[in-house]
């Protein structure tokens with residue numbers, strides 16, 4: 001639950017949930033997931049955001065977003081993939 | 097090794113050698129479990145001078161969740177018409193009578209969710225059930241939980257309950273340091289938590305205890321650079337807060353997130369696994385949102401925190417022992433059959449040692 005994932009906002013929609021408000025379809029290196037933008041009201045389409053458990057927590061520039069992917073890879077290995085919105089090392093189960 | 101990494105390592109070597117020669121070897125605590133794992137995985141540990149000691153801290157929310165909490169979650173799972181909604185990492189943490197996984201085997205409904213929002217949806221889709229969200233985590237996950245509570249409140253969803261065990265990093269650092277002479281010279285602070293709480297949050301730690309605090313990301317060069325900044329400060333007798341991670345970490349942090357958390361939660365004393373009670377180190381729902389509180393809904397109290405026999409997790413997450421010093425490490429306790437929470441969570445110190453350091457650890461043993 002702790003790891004944040006950087007992704008690029010493809011589209012912003014109104015979730016229809018009054019408090020959650022705006023949500024974004026975010027591209028995480030090919031996986032698309034929805035994230036709430038309630039904590040980053042300044043975020044716009046094409047911005048990069050850092051997402052924690054379904055909530056964007058900060059807007060990044062592209063360079064920082066790339067660095068964040070590198071960090072995820074450093075933490076989890078090169079084959080990091082998203083399971084739900086949880087970054088997971090590929091084949092994590094077998095190597096334990 | 098790239099040249100910038102080489103340069104950092106060279107300076108670290110020189111400074112640490114000087115400090116050791118002066119009889120002041122340096123020890124640095126990494127607070128965050130992601131740092132523990134990244135320091136192994138990137139090879140950072142192997143590049144560091146032997147006179148620089150890295151100590152793992154309490155920074156994995158699964159590891160610090162008290163056994164009483166797991167037992168309570170298992171009890172709730174056995175109640176009729178209940179769905180437990182939980183982050184995946186919690187499912188295998190052993191309690192006194194088994195884990196949530198055991199409960200699932202006995203027919204309890206355990207739903208793994210990735211976000212507190214999913215728990216709200218689950219409650220909406222299952223109006224005849226009570227959905228209990230196991231709200232654990234540090235400052236990065238709590239804002240989302242708080243917002244989800246507000247969402248449920250706004251939409252009149254009345255079958256969502258929260259079993260709150262959210263933890264705060266700064267009070268834990270106070271508790272570690274306040275106990276007396278802590279043989280730690282400085283702190284490697286987690287980048288992602290710092291985005292939310294802001295780098296200013298570490299100022300009292302730096303000022304009050306004279307410990308440099310440097311915020312870092314999780315990539316090799318960045319972590320080494322942060323360690324260098326800490327060692328430089330130690331050598332110069334300084335104690336400042338620095339941020340080598342990112343512009344994303346601001347001094348005040350994410351004020352929207354802080355305001356949302358503050359609206360829904362208030363600080364409370366909290367039990368940390370194997371450490372005990374730390375004042376004002378946890379969060380509970382404010383009275384206005386009391387109807388979401390699973391404890392009062394079921395009129396339950398959290399049981400005591402009991403450590404499994406032989407498990408020294410408490411010492412491990414306070415930097416007083418390494419996993420290799422635990423008699424069960426790698427034999428009675430492995431990631432497949434974990435005894436303590438530090439072996440369950442992939443970010444737990446024992447799990448990280450098991451994966452990356454087993455052989456070295458054995459020789460140490």
Ligand code: SF4
Nearest residue numbers: 407408422429436446
């Ligand atoms: S190795 Fe297992 S039993 Fe020993 S401290 Fe770690 S989690 Fe506890």
